[in-house]
Amino acid sequence: SLFKGSSKMIALFVPDIKNPFFPELARAVEDVTNQHNYTFILCNTDDSHEKEVTYLNALTQKSVDGFIIVSSTITEEDLHHITSPVISLDRKFSSKISSVTVNNRKGAREATAYLQSIGCKKIAHISGPQTASNTEERLKGYLDVVEHEAWFNSNYVVTGDYRFENSYEIAKQLLTNHNDIDGVFVANDLMAVGVLKAAESLHIKIPEQLSVIGFDGITIGLTTTPSLTTIQQPIYEIGSRAAQILLQLIDHPEQKVIQEELEVTLIERDSTKRKE
Numbered sequence: 590s591l592f593k594g595s596s597k598m599i600a601l602f603v604p605d606i607k608n609p610f611f612p613e614l615a616r617a618v619e620d621v622t623n624q625h626n627y628t629f630i631l632c633n634t635d636d637s638h639e640k641e642v643t644y645l646n647a648l649t650q651k652s653v654d655g656f657i658i659v660s661s662t663i664t665e666e667d668l669h670h671i672t673s674p675v676i677s678l679d680r681k682f683s684s685k686i687s688s689v690t691v692n693n694r695k696g697a698r699e700a701t702a703y704l705q706s707i708g709c710k711k712i713a714h715i716s717g718p719q720t721a722s723n724t725e726e727r728l729k730g731y732l733d734v735v736e737h738e739a740w741f742n743s744n745y746v747v748t749g750d751y752r753f754e755n756s757y758e759i760a761k762q763l764l765t766n767h768n769d770i771d772g773v774f775v776a777n778d779l780m781a782v783g784v785l786k787a788a789e790s791l792h793i794k795i796p797e798q799l800s801v802i803g804f805d806g807i808t809i810g811l812t813t814t815p816s817l818t819t820i821q822q823p824i825y826e827i828g829s830r831a832a833q834i835l836l837q838l839i840d841h842p843e844q845k846v847i848q849e850e851l852e853v854t855l856i857e858r859d860s861t862k863r864k865e
C-alpha cells in the first residue's frame with residue numbers, strides 16, 4: 590500500500606445481511622480493522638454476482654486496501670484486475686485465495702451421528718444453496734453417516750437457501766410427505782427456526798416426535814421455543830482471524846496463500862431429545 594493509493598479502508602461482502610450470522614461476523618471484522626485504524630465498509634450482496642462485481646470495481650476505484658468476501662459466486666477471473674489483497678471467509682471459492690473456514694464436513698457428520706445416537710431412525714437433511722461451498726461439505730458430512738442405511742434415499746434431502754422464509758415451506762412439505770422422519774439436520778440455524786415453525790403448524794412436537802439440529806450457533810437459537818441444538822461455529826474468531834490475516838497480506842503482499850480451518854462444537858439444547 591506504499592506504492593498505490595491507500596484509503597485505509599477495508600470492505601466486507603456478506604451474502605445476506607438479514608441472517609444474524611453475518612452481523613455477528615461483521616462485528617468481529619470491524620473490531621480488528623478499527624483497532625488498526627482502518628475504516629470498515631459493509632456490503633450486502635444478496636448472493637448476486639452482479640452486485641459483487643459492481644462493489645469490487647467501485648471500491649477498487651476508491652483504493653480500498655483489502656477485501657474480505659463471503660461469496661458463492663465470485664470467481665478467480667473476477668479478481669484478476671483487483672490489486673488489493675482478498676481473503677474469502679466462511680465459503681471457499683479458490684485454492685489460490687487465502688481463506689478462513691470451519692470444518693463443515695466434520696461438524697455435519699457430528700450433527701447427524703448425534704441424531705442417530707439419541708435414537709432417531711429416519712434423519713432428513715435440509716441443505717444450503719447449491720452454489721455455496723459449505724453446502725456441499727455439510728451434505729457430505731450428513732451422507733457419511735446415513736448413506737448406507739437401509740432406509741436412506743434422496744427424498745430425505747431437500748435443498749434450501751439458508752434463508753428463513755423458504756425453509757418454513759420446504760420443511761412443511763418434507764414433514765408432510767414423510768411422516769416417518771424423526772430427526773432433521775438443518776444446514777443453518779435460520780432455516781432450523783423455520784423447521785421449528787413448520788413442525789408447530791403441523792402439530793408435530795419437538796423434541797418428543799422430532800429432533801432438530803442446526804448449524805451456526807447464532808444467538809437466536811437461544812430464544813426460540815424450544816431452544817435450538819446446534820453445531821456452534823466460532824463466529825467471532827472466524828471474523829477476527831480473517832481480518833488479522835488480511836492486514837498481514839496488506840503489509841506483506843509477497844506472502845503466500847494462508848488457509849485456516851477452525852473447529853466447531855456441538856451444543857445440546859431443547860430441540861433434541863434421547864428417545865426413551
Ligand code: RIB
Pocket residue numbers: 608610679680721723751776777778779804805
Ligand atoms: O447462516 C448462514 C450460513 O451461511 C452459515 O451457515 C455460514 O456458514 C454461511 O455460509
